[in-house]
Structures are given as structure tokens and as C-alpha cells.
Amino acid sequence: MVVFQAALLNELEKLYKKKKVLVGILLSLAVIVIGQLVIVGVRSGFGLRGTGSVEFPMLVLSVVVNTILPLFTALVTIDSFSGEFTQNSMRITLTRPVSRFKVYTAKIMAIVLFILGALLLLLVFSLLAGFIFNTNSATLDSLGRTVFSYLVSLFPMTVLALAIALLANILRSGIAVFFVSILTFLGLTVLSVLFSQYSGLFLTTHLDWYNLFLVNSFPLLKILRQFLIMLGYGIMFFTAGFYIFDKKEF
Amino acid sequence: MKLKKKTALLASFTMGALLLATTALADIASKSGYEELKDAIKLTAERGSEAFDSFTLDFSMAMKDNGKTLMSGNETKKFDRKTGATESLSSNVNLNGYTNSSQTYSDTKTMIRVSESDPTYYVTEFSKEREIESFNNPFKEEEAADVEKIIDAIVGSLKDHVVITEKDDGSKEINGSLTEVQIPALVNAVASFQLKQEFNGNHNQSNMPKLVKDVFVKQVTGTAKVNKDGVLESILGIAVLSGKDEQGAIHEISVDALITVTDINSTTVTKPDLTGKKVVRHLERDYSGSEISNPEKYLGKFKNDILIEKDGKFVKIGERIIDITHIDTIKVTGQYHEEFKPGFEEYATNTSELSFSAEFIKDQRGNANFEYTTKSGVKGQGNIYFDDYQGKINFNGMNTSYEGGLMFDSTFSPDLD
Numbered sequence: 057m058v059v060f061q062a063a064l065l066n067e068l069e070k071l072y073k074k075k076k077v078l079v080g081i082l083l084s085l086a087v088i089v090i091g092q093l094v095i096v097g098v099r100s101g102f103g104l105r106g107t108g109s110v111e112f113p114m115l116v117l118s119v120v121v122n123t124i125l126p127l128f129t130a131l132v133t134i135d136s137f138s139g140e141f142t143q144n145s146m147r148i149t150l151t152r153p154v155s156r157f158k159v160y161t162a163k164i165m166a167i168v169l170f171i172l173g174a175l176l177l178l179l180v181f182s183l184l185a186g187f188i189f190n191t192n193s194a195t196l197d198s199l200g201r202t203v204f205s206y207l208v209s210l211f212p213m214t215v216l217a218l219a220i221a222l223l224a225n226i227l228r229s230g231i232a233v234f235f236v237s238i239l240t241f242l243g244l245t246v247l248s249v250l251f252s253q254y255s256g257l258f259l260t261t262h263l264d265w266y267n268l269f270l271v272n273s274f275p276l277l278k279i280l281r282q283f284l285i286m287l288g289y290g291i292m293f294f295t296a297g298f299y300i301f302d303k304k305e306f
Numbered sequence: 307m308k309l310k311k312k313t314a315l316l317a318s319f320t321m322g323a324l325l326l327a328t329t330a331l332a333d334i335a336s337k338s339g340y341e342e343l344k345d346a347i348k349l350t351a352e353r354g355s356e357a358f359d360s361f362t363l364d365f366s367m368a369m370k371d372n373g374k375t376l377m378s379g380n381e382t383k384k385f386d387r388k389t390g391a392t393e394s395l396s397s398n399v400n401l402n403g404y405t406n407s408s409q410t411y412s413d414t415k416t417m418i419r420v421s422e423s424d425p426t427y428y429v430t431e432f433s434k435e436r437e438i439e440s441f442n443n444p445f446k447e448e449e450a451a452d453v454e455k456i457i458d459a460i461v462g463s464l465k466d467h468v469v470i471t472e473k474d475d476g477s478k479e480i481n482g483s484l485t486e487v488q489i490p491a492l493v494n495a496v497a498s499f500q501l502k503q504e505f506n507g508n509h510n511q512s513n514m515p516k517l518v519k520d521v522f523v524k525q526v527t528g529t530a531k532v533n534k535d536g537v538l539e540s541i542l543g544i545a546v547l548s549g550k551d552e553q554g555a556i557h558e559i560s561v562d563a564l565i566t567v568t569d570i571n572s573t574t575v576t577k578p579d580l581t582g583k584k585v586v587r588h589l590e591r592d593y594s595g596s597e598i599s600n601p602e603k604y605l606g607k608f609k610n611d612i613l614i615e616k617d618g619k620f621v622k623i624g625e626r627i628i629d630i631t632h633i634d635t636i637k638v639t640g641q642y643h644e645e646f647k648p649g650f651e652e653y654a655t656n657t658s659e660l661s662f663s664a665e666f667i668k669d670q671r672g673n674a675n676f677e678y679t680t681k682s683g684v685k686g687q688g689n690i691y692f693d694d695y696q697g698k699i700n701f702n703g704m705n706t707s708y709e710g711g712l713m714f715d716s717t718f719s720p721d722l723d
Contacts, residue, residue, distance in 0.1 A: 104498050105522035105549075107491050115491035191520060198487045252458040253341075256333040267463040270488045273481075275466055281333045288326025295319040 060162060063154050067136070067166035076135060077170065080128035084178050087124060091116055092185045108193025112186035113179060113202050114270075120178060121209050121263050125171070129213055130237050132170055133220040136163050137301075138230030147306045160298045164214075164221060171213045179206040205266035211283070212262035215290045219259065222297035225304065262286055339468035340461070343480050343530060344454075348445050350538040350567065355443040360386045360573035367563040371515055376559075377401050384575045390414045391575040397422075401514050411578055418578055427580055429587045433599075464488075476534030483527040494523050501547055505559070515557045517549030524548040524558065540566040597635045598672045598692055604633050608699050608718035612644060612653070615711040623650035628701055628718050638674060638690065639663040642704065653712060656680055657704040664690055678703055 688703020
């Protein structure tokens with residue numbers, strides 16, 4: 057465990073030093089600022105309320121979860137694997153007395169922590185903006201649902217990171233991984249519109265699964281099914297990704 | 307050791323795959339409340355257009371402002387598919403507070419209409435037995451499947467908000483409820499903007515509050531009841547729009563709508579009893595055919611005045627006269643000439659006297675192109691149209707010159723004197 061912690065710390069430090077993370081965080085904050093400006097514009101221009109204090113974080117989440125967050129998850133994941141493959145710094149990591157399993161897990165863990173950090177940051181700032189600039193519409197229930205929605209979004213995002221990590225281990229070039237990811241993402245989005253009855257199977261629709269937690273009746277079975285599907289994907293991606301990573305020669 | 311790791315990896319991968327496959331199958335197989343609702347609507351439309359002999363459809367709606375009724379409406383429609391008879395009763399209170407109610411009955415031969423404001427029964431009798439368009443199944447239309455896909459995509463994740471509860475007797479209740487957090491912000495904004503425009507439109511005199519600020523859709527709920535045969539019995543929908551007026555007072559405007567289907571196969575449509583009532587009857591001509599009915603009524607003279615503008619006045623200088631000598635549903639022949647008053651003969655042109663013969667264009671009711679021959683033997687082309695609604699003829703072909711302040715008129719009225 058100590059070894060794993062050291063490896064994780066190592067990965068986090070690497071992540072922290074990257075400009076991408078900073079850009080990601082700045083962009084997320086920009087979404088909040090721009091979103092709030094749009095809402096204020098709509099309110100004074102059209103006489104609509106736009107959003108209330110709790111709806112604003114939900115609006116931010118619905119935008120971010122389909123755009124910036126997957127994008128930066130992809131960038132960070134690609135950097136963590138393909139980046140190190142091409143820079144040959146992976147060798148240095150592997151010379152340490154840490155098993156490859158632990159290195160792989162630590163890398164994934166660091167990415168998950170990055171996503172969690174981004175989500176929490178977005179939550180705090182959008183709530184702040186929501187309460188300062190919008191009419192208060194919060195109830196304990198809606199506030200709780202909002203916080204929960206942000207937290208559960210971590211799960212599909214992690215599965216996405218695992219999928220990209222697998223891709224990064226199959227393809228060597230980071231750019232290739234990036235484009236394949238983007239095209240797949242767009243492809244799946246289109247497919248889920250065309251075959252809406254099967255949309256529960258696509259990773260891209262899972263990104264919106266926080267919506268299920270907003271439903272009044274709390275559709276437990278549906279949530280469970282989605283969870284298991286994502287879990288299935290996650291296990292497969294992790295195992296396959298690790299298998300290739302383990303076999304790789306540096 | 308090496309082997310053990312491989313087995314562990316393989317086992318883990320297989321487990322993931324199995325987990326995915328089984329839940330995926332379960333997910334596809336499971337029918338959401340949304341799907342059930344769609345099925346019920348389709349089934350009801352199909353039965354309504356094919357299987358039910360009769361049924362009663364009741365539609366009522368009310369709009370309230372902070373609980374005070376602004377307007378309401380109720381309409382009861384009885385359908386008898388076997389005889390083609392329908393009866394409808396409606397009563398409304400509009401935004402200005404005026405009430406009105408009316409009753410309509412129609413079958414293949416008659417249509418009877420009466421309203422509260424005018425107790426006269428207006429009876430229309432049809433010369434031919436009409437073909438009544440019975441209730442059409444909208445899901446049989448060509449575009450239905452595509453439209454359904456588009457709606458599915460738009461509804462998107464809101465599908466999950468539809469919940470179904472099954473009762474002991476086999477009937478089902480489908481519920482859906484959306485409050486402001488659950489309605490996507492964009493949908494809410496677009497919907498509230500639309501509604502705001504609609505409400506603030508041109509109801510200046512009405513008691514409708516004018517919402518100017520902080521307008522948003524607060525809540526949308528829906529309940530549908532499906533009987534044990536899978537047919538919809540009722541749908542209730544409530545939408546609440548909230549906003550502030552110019553004084554800053556908060557208004558919650560709610561719109562409730564309820565549709566029920568009752569008395570399936572046991573509805574009787576009764577013709578209103580007209581004895582002792584004030585009745586106005588008239589015979590309805592059939593305008594729907596592709597040929598004019600009773601063309602022989604057009605035999606004879608039609609004319610209009612030739613006018614000029616002179617010294618700031620209209621002056622009649624003569625008449626244009628069409629004489630239809632032969633007409634049936636296929637062909638029409640006749641003459642056209644202009645008669646000028648003494649002193650205005652110089653207005654005559656080379657087309658002032660001509661004869662024509664035309665064949666009606668197929669499926670263009672009363673419309674015909676013709677070739678004419680003038681008195682001097684010159685040929686030309688023109689068009690004649692028999693207007694059944696106005697009982698007039700439209701005739702084009704003669705030279706249209708506006709020289710000397712001449713007015714041109716192509717509409718001819720029957721000369722009955």
C-alpha cells in the first residue's frame with residue numbers, strides 16, 4: 057500500500073505540473089462565467105428567469121459533462137500514457153520497485169482524482185454563482201440532488217478515462233488516440249440519437265446518467281442497470297488496458 | 307505465477323463482459339414507462355379508427371392565475387363510426403369572462419348547429435350523401451415513424467421521468483412529473499419564452515396578467531390511465547408557469563387539460579329533436595366534386611358594365627355580354643360581344659365580338675382554356691372560369707386596353723332580367 061501511495065503521489069505530482077490541468081480548470085471556470093452572463097442577458101433581455109440558484113449548477117453540469125470534462129479527461133489520460141511512452145519517461149517510472157499493476161492503477165487513480173477535483177471545483181463555483189446572481193429557488197431536496205448529480209458524474213467519466221487509457225495503450229501516438237477518441241465520441245452520440253432504444257448501452261449517454269438521480273420517483277432499477285453496464289465496461293477496459301500495458305516493452 | 311496472473315486477467319475480463327451483456331439485454335428488454343405510454347397511445351388511436359363502433363371523447367381545460375380561473379373550456383364529442391354520426395357539445399368561458407356554448411350534430415345527410423347566444427337551429431341538408439372522414443389513425447401516416455424518432459430524441463433523458471404503476475385489476479397508471487430542477491435549462495427557457503409571447507400577445511382587454519419578469523416553467527405533470535385492454539382512458543396534464551407582472555407581483559399561471567375516453571361501444575348519438583324549435587334550413591350544394599354541378603344553370607347571358615373614368619367620375623359607356631349557348635360537364639361554347647352606347651363606338655376593338663368553344667380542364671372545377679375567333683377571323687387564346695360560389699363567370703381573352711380611361715373587368719354576373 058505504501059508503494060502504491062508513493063506511485064500515486066508521483067503521478068499526481070506529474071499531473072499537477074502540467075499546464076493542461078490549469079487550462080482545464082480555467083476553462084471550467086470560464087464556462088461558469090459565460091453561462092452566468094448568458095443567463096443575466098436572457099433575464100434582462102427577454103424577461104425570462106433563465107435559471108434559479110439551484111438550476112444554474114445543473115445547467116453548468118449539463119454543458120460541461122458533454123464537452124470540457126470528457127475533453128480534458130482525454131487529454132490528461134493521453135498525456136499520462138502516450139506522453140510518457142513517446143518521451144520515454146515511462147522507463148524511469150518502471151525502474152522503480154513498483155509493479156506494473158500498481159503503476160497502471162496509480163495512473164488511473166490520479167486521473168480519477170483530477171476529474172473529481174474538477175467536478176468539485178465546478179460544483180462549488182457554480183453554486184456560488186447560482187446563489188449570488190440568481191433568484192433563490194433552493195430547497196434541501198433540490199440542493200441535495202444537485203450535489204449528488206455532480207458526484208455521480210465521476211463514475212461515467214472514470215469509465216471514459218479507462219476506455220481512453222486502453223486506446224492509449226493500443227495506439228502509440230497520442231494524436232491518433234485523441235482523434236480516435238473524438239470520432240468515437242461523436243459517432244456514439246449520433247448512434248444514440250438514431251437508435252434511442254439502445255442508447256442505454258452507449259458510453260456517451262452514460263455521461264448524462266446523473267439525470268436519473270433527479271427523477272422524483274428515483275428509478276432504482278434503471279440506475280442499477282446503468283451502473284452495472286458501466287461497471288462491466290469499466291472492468292473490461294481496465295483489464296484489457298492493463299494486459300497490454302503489462303506486455304509492453306519500453 | 308505467470309499463469310495465475312493471466313487467469314486472473316482473463317476471469318476479470320470475462321466477468322466484465324458477462325456483466326455488460328446480461329445487463330445490456332435486461333436494459334433493452336425492460337420497457338420504460340415512456341414506451342408503455344407510447345404503446346397505449348398507438349393502440350388507442352388504432353382502436354379508435356378501426357375497432358370501436360362508438361365512443362365519447364371529452365376534452366376540458368382550464369387556465370388559472372394563482373388559483374383564480376381565467377378561462378375554461380369543455381367539449382364533449384360523441385362518435386358513432388357505424389352510422390358516421392357525430393355530436394359535439396362545447397361550452398367555454400373566454401379570457402374576457404364571456405361564456406358561450408354550442409351544440410353540433412352531423413351525419414352523412416345533415417348537419418345541425420345551435421348555440422346559446424342564438425337559439426335558432428341551423429339545419430344544413432346535403433344534396434348528396436357525404437363521405438364522413440372518420441377518425442384517422444395518425445400513426446398510419448408515412449412520416450409517423452420518423453416523427454416518432456425525432457420526438458424520442460428530443461424527449462431524451464426526460465423519458466426516465468415517466469413512471470408506471472400497475473393496479474390489481476390489470477389497469478395501469480402512468481405518471482410523469484417534472485419540477486424546475488429536472489427541466490433542462492434550455493428547454494425551460496425556450497418554452498417559457500414561447501408561452502410568455504403567447505400570453506402577452508394581443509389580450510389587452512382581457513384579465514390575463516401581463517408577465518414581464520422572471521418567467522419560467524415551474525412544473526409539468528402528467529397522469530394517464532390505461533385500462534386492462536391497454537387503451538387510454540384519460541390523460542391529465544398540468545403545467546405551471548411562474549412570472550412577475552409590472553408591479554412585481556408573482557403570478558403562477560397553471561393550465562390543466564384533461565382528455566377522457568368513455569362509453570366505448572356504448573355511446574349513442576341522438577339527433578336533436580327539432581319539433582317546436584325555430585329552424586332555418588338550407589340545402590348545401592356540393593362544392594367538393596371535380597366538376598361543376600348542374601352546369602345548365604349557366605346557360606344564357608352574363609354581362610358587366612364597360613366603364614371609363616372621365617372628369618373625375620365613372621361613366622358607363624356600354625356593356626360586355628357573354629352568351630353561353632351550350633354547356634355540359636365537358637364542353638362549353640358561346641359568344642362574347644361588347645355593346646357601346648351611342649357616341650362611344652370608337653372604344654370598340656378587334657376583339658369586341660368573338661365566339662369561343664372550350665373544354666373543361668380535367669380536375670379543375672369549372673376552369674377551361676379556349677381558342678376564340680373574332681368577327682374578322684383572327685384567332686386568339688383565352689380562359690373562362692365558372693365560379694360556383696359567387697354564381698359568376700370569369701372571362702379573359704379580349705384585348706385589355708386602358709386607353710382613354712377604359713376600365714377592365716373580367717367578372718360577369720348573370721343577366722336575369
